[in-house]
Amino acid sequence: MLKNILSPGECDTLSSLIDSSDNIVVCCHVNPDGDALGSCLGWAEFLRSRGKEPQIIIPDQYPDFLQWMPKTEMVIRYDKHKVEADELISCADLVFCLDFNQLSRTDAMAASLTDSHAPKVMFDHHLGPDIDCVLCVSRPEMSSTSEMVFRIVWQMDGFKMMTSRFAAPIYCGMMTDTGGFTYNSNSSETFFIISQLLTKGINKDKIYRNVYNNYSESRLRLIGYVLYKRLVVMPEQHASFFVLTRQDLCRFNFVKGDAEGLVNMPLQIKGMKLSISLREDTEKNNTIWVSLRSVDSFPCNKMAEMYFNGGGHLNASGGRLLCSIDEAVEITRDAILNFESTLK
Numbered sequence: 001m002l003k004n005i006l007s008p009g010e011c012d013t014l015s016s017l018i019d020s021s022d023n024i025v026v027c028c029h030v031n032p033d034g035d036a037l038g039s040c041l042g043w044a045e046f047l048r049s050r051g052k053e054p055q056i057i058i059p060d061q062y063p064d065f066l067q068w069m070p071k072t073e074m075v076i077r078y079d080k081h082k083v084e085a086d087e088l089i090s091c092a093d094l095v096f097c098l099d100f101n102q103l104s105r106t107d108a109m110a111a112s113l114t115d116s117h118a119p120k121v122m123f124d125h126h127l128g129p130d131i132d133c134v135l136c137v138s139r140p141e142m143s144s145t146s147e148m149v150f151r152i153v154w155q156m157d158g159f160k161m162m163t164s165r166f167a168a169p170i171y172c173g174m175m176t177d178t179g180g181f182t183y184n185s186n187s188s189e190t191f192f193i194i195s196q197l198l199t200k201g202i203n204k205d206k207i208y209r210n211v212y213n214n215y216s217e218s219r220l221r222l223i224g225y226v227l228y229k230r231l232v233v234m235p236e237q238h239a240s241f242f243v244l245t246r247q248d249l250c251r252f253n254f255v256k257g258d259a260e261g262l263v264n265m266p267l268q269i270k271g272m273k274l275s276i277s278l279r280e281d282t283e284k285n286n287t288i289w290v291s292l293r294s295v296d297s298f299p300c301n302k303m304a305e306m307y308f309n310g311g312g313h314l315n316a317s318g319g320r321l322l323c324s325i326d327e328a329v330e331i332t333r334d335a336i337l338n339f340e341s342t343l344k
Contacts, residue, residue, distance in 0.1 A: 002189055004155050005139055005148065011155060013135055017119065021094035024052055025118070029100035030059040030107040031256070031289075034211065036099040037062050038173025039123070039145040041071055043096060045166040046153045054096075057085045059107045063257025065214045069172060070165040078109045085112070092118040099145040101129045101138070123148050127301065127311055140313070143184045146173025150193050159196065167200035172207055179264055180208070183293075183315045215258065222252040226262060233269065238343045239336045240266040241276035245325055249282055263291040273298050273343050274336070278321075278328050288321040288328040298342060307335040 006014065018024075026044050028036035040056050047054045056071075060079045066072070078085045089095070089112045097103075101124050103110045113120075119134040125145050129138040142148050150170050153159050171194065178185040198204065230242040244259060252258070263277035274294045281287035290308040292300040293316055300317035304310035308331075310319020321328045336343070 002151055002154055002192065005137065005142075005151050006155055010135060010137070014121065014152070015156065017094055017121065017134070018047065018050055018052065021052070023088070023092045024054040024094045024096070025089055025092040026054050026056045026096045026098060027106065027109065027113070028058055028098050029105040030109075032058050032060075032062040032066075033260075034066060034176025035144045035146050035173040037066050037072070037075075038069065038169035038171075038176070039098045039149045040075075041069055041169035042146060042153075042166050042173070043098060043123070043149050044071065045162065045169075046149075046156075046158050049158060049161045055088050055092075057088060057109070059109045061256050063260060064255060065211050065257055065260075066172070068210045069169045078106075078112075082108075085109070089113060089116050089118075092116060094118055095120045097122040097124070097131055097133070098149070099124055099126075101126045101131065103131055123152065126313075143187070143190050144174045144177035146170045146177065147190060147193060150174075150197070154196075162200060164200045164202050167197040167202045168207060171197045171202055171204060172211065175204075175207065176211060177316075179261070179293075179316070180212070182264075183295075184313055212261070216253070216255075218253040219258045222248075222254070222258060223262060223265070225252065227265065231266060233266070233272075234336060235271070237274075237336050237340050238271050239274040239276070240269065240272060241278060241329075241332050241336070242266070243325060243329060244277070244279040246280045246282055249280070254282065263293050267293060267295060274300070274303075274339075276332055276336075278325065278332060280325050286322055286324055288323065288325060290319040290321060290328075290332075292317045292319075298339075303335055303339055307331055 026040045028040050044054045044056050056075045076085055095118045103113050121135045122131050122133045123137045125139050125142040127140050129136050226242050233240045263275050266275040277291040279289045294300045301312045304317035304319045308319025
């Protein structure tokens with residue numbers, strides 16, 4: 001069985017907040033990934049089982065390979081429908097903040113969320129929660145926020161009411177945030193959860209194909225280009241990095257999600273302990289998105305905090321640099337060299 005992640009008092013508080021609220025907003029971080037979107041969709045499905053009609057508002061576009069998930073057509077994008085989204089947030093009497101630990105991670109939505117007088121509830125698995133909440137559920141040891149949502153629904157005795165519309169996005173969120181269950185997923189309870197999700201009739205193999213075998217030809221050619229032309233290997237430091245410039249992305253018809261998983265590939269090199277991706281934003285100048293992946297005990301999160309204005313988990317972290325791509329490369333080299341003793 002599963003350990004409870006809410007105290008009895010927290011469970012009562014959450015239930016009371018849901019029951020007493022009529023206008024509920026569920027939101028996630030900028031650049032939504034499988035866990036951010038999956039946890040929002042799953043939690044919204046639970047709220048519907050409690051007689052509520054929650055509004056899911058996300059900061060911007062999510063990858064096309066997540067479009068298959070149930071109820072995505074009801075998701076409101078803040079960057080496309082700002083006036084409507086601001087009104088919904090302003091009128092909300094309860095806001096759920098899923099898969100982010102600071103309001104700044106919602107980018108342009110942050111001001112609207114800050115101005116909202118609605119009580120906020122946070123479910124998140126990142127370190128250092130910093131949101132003014134009436135209920136903060138922070139569990140960095142969990143594989144994903146989707147796993148947290150499952151556990152909360154389970155603890156609130158709601159799982160028996162759930163269908164595949166809940167199970168599919170929750171499984172997808174857990175799968176994508178662990179790289180197909182290859183990191184942050186050693187707990188036996190994680191696989192107990194998977195076994196329970198399968199009882200709802202989901203096809204885990206099809207979910208995998210929907211996410212990982214659903215790209216364009218251009219994405220495959222982009223991978224080849226990165227590995228042949230852009231990959232820099234530092235064998236003495238057991239580390240590697242690669243750069244994706246705006247010109248590279250344009251050349252290969254980049255759409256959001258095409259870089260998903262690329263940062264994991266250099267870790268297939270024997271002895272490699274760290275891989276870093278530097279991707280230039282396609283619209284904002286001097287904005288570099290950074291992804292870090294590692295194996296064993298190398299602390300990606302510490303490097304992300306110290307050098308890339310970010311954070312995350314031991315083996316999977318991210319950040320953002322506000323500089324040119326050349327400056328980002330120099331920062332990355334310095335980071336690797338300064339962590340050299342830890343990498344050996």
